[in-house]
Amino acid sequence: MRVGVITFPGTLDDVDAQRAVRYADGEAVPLWHGDHDLKGVDAVIVPGGFSYGDYLRCGAIARFAPVMQEVIEAANKGMPVLGICNGFQVLAEAHLLPGALTRNHKLHFVCRDQWLKVENTSTAWTTRYDEGAEILVPLKSGEGGYQADEDTLKELEDNGRVVFRYVGDNPNGSRNNIAGITNARGNVVGLMPHPEHAIDALTGPTDDGLGMFLSLLDTVVKA
């Protein structure tokens, strides 16, 4: 399994995302924002950070990077794509996922270990979880409030496209406590919390996040 991990100027979590891929017995392939091809990878992770300094809006400039044009095309053909934190913001700006991420409702940057409920276990990235399972992974973001219009929210809720939901206090004002969503096909997933920081109890709160990368392994092997 070869998984591309994109680095934009300002990306922070590419190294941990690459490590998570290796923990799932995959080969991590670094992709640069200026690349015009995906180097034959089976899947792509858009990691967290502050691409282009979060100028204009989070993800708004990264969405037009050359490598993202390749990612958009591949995702629309069914390639598994995961956006974590800033990566989720990039995928929303790129219209691969509906809605937008906005400033946390209480304005504070939130950095804490966060319980999430797994609600969709049929996406390319979540088959290793039990439906309804609760997992503990870090959340660290200042603009994680998920916003979408009523029609979009209904579409997401009615079709099981809410993949992760915050358990307990809503950390950022996200509509319906939404932490992560998928596209209609289930190959593109975005979430604000960081599964790649929770793959080994030695370096994270749990290893609950590793399931996302093992799920991808199953998806790629089956394909």
Add this chain to the structure above:
Amino acid sequence: MARVVVDVMPKPEILDPQGQAVANALPRLGFDGVTAVRQGKHFELEVADDVDDATLAKIAETFLANPVIEDWTVRRVEA
């Protein structure tokens, strides 16, 4: 050359915590009577004369604003 102003504002139904924080600060600073504040963005573009309105509209809609959460206006002004 022409000057073009693009104003981008959060949609009315979108929570604007930054605007609220500004509004909440005003009474503490001794300024009474301001009942609400919404915070947006103001862009000033210097554009060549052959850039048409359709192009300006596209710049605003696809890049300067996010139509999911923001409204925008485009106007040409005297430089």
